[in-house]
Amino acid sequence: MVNEILFWLLAAFALLGGIGLITSRSPIYCVLYAIVSFFCLAGLFLTLGAEFLAVIQIIVYAGAIMVLFLFVIMLLNLSEEDMEARDMTTGRAFAYILGLVFLAELLYAFGSFPELGIAYTGPFTGKVEPLGEQLLTQYLFPFEMISVVLLAALMGAMAIAKKHKA
Amino acid sequence: MNPQEHLYYYLAVSAALFMLGMVGVLIRRNAIIVFLCIELMLNAVNLSLVAFSSYLNDPTGTMLVFFVMCVAAAEAVVGLAIIIAMFRNRESVNISDINIFKW
Known part of the structure; x- marks a missing residue:
């Protein structure tokens, strides 16, 4: 409750x-x-x-x-002029309608989920211990690769945001 | 609530958040806010992954969310660097001003 x-x-x-x-x-x-x-x-x-x-x-x-x-x-x-106006243009109205249609579609699709008959096997505990164990056994390779991704992002961000001499 | 209804409500919240992120990307012209909306969509998908992971008592979804978060952090850093570079060149973060690729 x-x-x-x-x-x-x-x-x-x-x-x-x-x-x-x-x-x-x-x-x-x-x-x-x-x-x-x-x-x-x-x-x-x-x-x-x-x-x-x-x-x-x-x-x-x-x-x-x-x-x-x-x-x-x-x-x-x-500055102040970078703030956007909030007037309702056709494009914006269209975006809102699109969003609502999309949401209705997704809710309808999720509503059919019980009919698939996938059994409930919970309850779930996402405690640190089992996850850490899995991370260092089954998911060891992606875990190591993530460090490469983070390093690449770090160096890439510095290279992009650096002031280039014109 | 039985488990199925429970899952359905979580998925509904996730769908609504994703929808908000999508509408935000479509209606906003400030590059930083568009980027924030993309983060919101990533989070919405994370919520549905965790909901399924909890429903099926399978930690795979949780691991996937963990990796999505790592990649999202990397993506945020690179994206913000691009926005800073864009602001240096154009003195603006309005995506209507950045239109070389448009035609």
């Missing part, structure tokens, strides 16, 4: 954060709304029993990536 109330609260705030993200004019507010949304997603992971991912979600997404976004926005020092 507590879990249910928690789910509805977290889901509502995650969606409100998403709505704020796509509607507020200032980029800083957009990032703050995104942080709300990502925190609520971490809570949803907890209600699903994925404790490890909830912690990683807060550290990596709500922490590191969003701080990076805030840094970049402050670094770029955008």
Whole structure:
């Protein structure tokens, strides 16, 4: 019961954060709304029993990536004229309609899931111990490759953002 | 709630978040916000992966989410570097101004 109330609260705030993200004019507010949304997603992971991912979600997404976004926005020092107008153009109205149609389609598709008869085999515990063991046995190769990806991203980002002499 | 309904609600939230991210990409013109919306879509997909992982009691989905998060971090760094480079060249992050590839 507590879990249910928690789910509805977290889901509502995650969606409100998403709505704020796509509607507020200032980029800083957009990032703050995104942080709300990502925190609520971490809570949803907890209600699903994925404790490890909830912690990683807060550290990596709500922490590191969003701080990076805030840094970049402050670094770029955008002026008032960079804020967007919010008038309803045909393109925007079309985008909203497309979004609603897409959502209806997805919900309809998910509604047919019980008919597939895939059995429930939970409950699930995403504790650190079994996941860490799997990471260093079955998923050892991708785990090592991820470090290469991160190193490449690091060097690539420095090369791209560096000031080039014209 | 029985487990199936439970899964359905999580998938519905995931779909709604994905939809919000998609609409955001379509309606916003600020490159940073478009990029944030892409992150939101990645997170929405992560939620559905974790929901299935929990439903099937299979850690594979959780591992996949772990790797998606790592790649998303790398992608965020490179994407923001590109936005900084773009701002240096054009003094703008409005994607309507960056249209060399348009024609």
